[in-house]
Amino acid sequence: xxxxxxxxxxxxxxxxxxxxxxxxxxxxxxxxxxxxxxxxxxxxxxxxxxxxxxxxxxxxxxxxxxxxxxxxxxxxxxxxxxxxxxxxxxxx
Numbered sequence: 001x002x003x004x005x006x007x008x009x010x011x012x013x014x015x016x017x018x019x020x021x022x023x024x025x026x027x028x029x030x031x032x033x034x035x036x037x038x039x040x041x042x043x044x045x046x047x048x049x050x051x052x053x054x055x056x057x058x059x060x061x062x063x064x065x066x067x068x069x070x071x072x073x074x075x076x077x078x079x080x081x082x083x084x085x086x087x088x089x090x091x092x
Contacts, residue, residue: 007014015022038047 009017
């Protein structure tokens with residue numbers, strides 16, 4: 001048996017319902033800090049250095065995210081290859 005439940009609520013209401021903390025203020029401070037740091041950059045090396053310094057967990061966080069994206073991409077490609085293989089048996 002399958003049941004589908006549709007809940008119509010805002011992200012704020014969903015966050016409160018699930019008991020998650022409100023991180024809007026912390027997020028806005030983080031975004032403001034990044035924006036202010038990026039304003040003075042004149043080349044891509046500076047931009048990359050600032051991004052590494054300001055990112056959560058620094059370089060480790062960026063590496064983990066990069067590995068996650070690479071693994072997800074590989075899994076998606078492997079899944080699409082298996083799904084796209086034509087069936088060899090045909091009904092007559």
